Amino acid sequence: MTDVVPNDSEGRALTVRLATPRGFCAGVDRAIQIVERALEKYGAPVYVRHEIVHNRHVVERLRALGAVFVKELDECPDDRPVVFSAHGVPKAVPEAARSREMFFLDATCPLVSKVHVEAERHHAAGRHILLIGHAGHPEVVGTMGQLPSGAISLVETVEDARTFAPPDDSPLAYVTQTTLSLDDTAEIVRTLKERFPDLPDPHKEDICYATTNRQEAVKRLAEGSDLVLVVGSANSSNSVRLVEVALRAGARDARLVDDASRIDWSWFDGVQTVGVTAGASAPEELIQGLISALGERFDVTLREDDGARETVTFKLPRALTA
Structure with missing residues (x-):
């Protein structure tokens, strides 16, 4: 797929290569849905032990809907639902929740x-x-x-x-x-x-398959890209790894950005081709926002790379679907 992104300014030409696959994986999508469905079914607040996934934008959006993020179980009341994050928890955590007769939902991938x-x-x-x-x-x-x-x-x-x-x-x-x-x-x-x-x-x-696919995609992206931008938060392990993989695969430069507002435009000095991808916990709207920001400054030609097409889905807990 090749699209020309309209730009009324007289910016210089920039080719943007968009990785496939990128962004949300099935485990992240399931974890976010668990919090959203719990809020719909049980009302706010719903407590979440640790960040549900490692992305600031996702956490802030869910917080605005009524999710309360805590570090430990003892910060949660006994009478409200609690969700365990996608990263998994030690066995002692659900055991403690059961001993308090809490209602909990496990969003572990x-x-x-x-x-x-x-x-x-x-x-x-x-x-x-x-x-x-x-x-x-x-x-x-x-x-x-x-x-x-x-x-x-x-x-x-x-x-x-x-x-x-x-x-x-x-x-x-x-x-x-x-x-x-x-x-x-x-x-x-x-x-x-x-x-x-x-x-x-x-x-x-x-x-996991999603980490593997995104790393293989960024290797392809790095070949011939002067700069690779990885959308993701600094505490996202898989996003940080994508930057490292891009550099090893030959990109002249690679940067992790939380969103378009974090771009330093000096990175683009001498850049003709930029690769764009995102970690498995970064929503697609952040990627599109970054592409829009590039389109406002440059005459962008957008090319989407071929890559693995992911069809994996994971079931939600029965308590949310009954």
């Missing part, structure tokens, strides 16, 4: 839940688990919180993989955060397997 189940399976088989991920990320906190303390060791870097010392003689297994860089993770896994040749692979790749 099903692909994150798959990693939880996999970790539990390895633990039941007597394996010590290596979790490849970023310390402090809610998904990592949630995954480590599925099992007793000490059952999982966190591996963040290749250096961690080189120096990891097994706590005992138990066999090992690994799982990963779903939003990591494919290339970084592959290097960590290679390093671990050089040291522990019997380390089994997951039955199915832990890094």
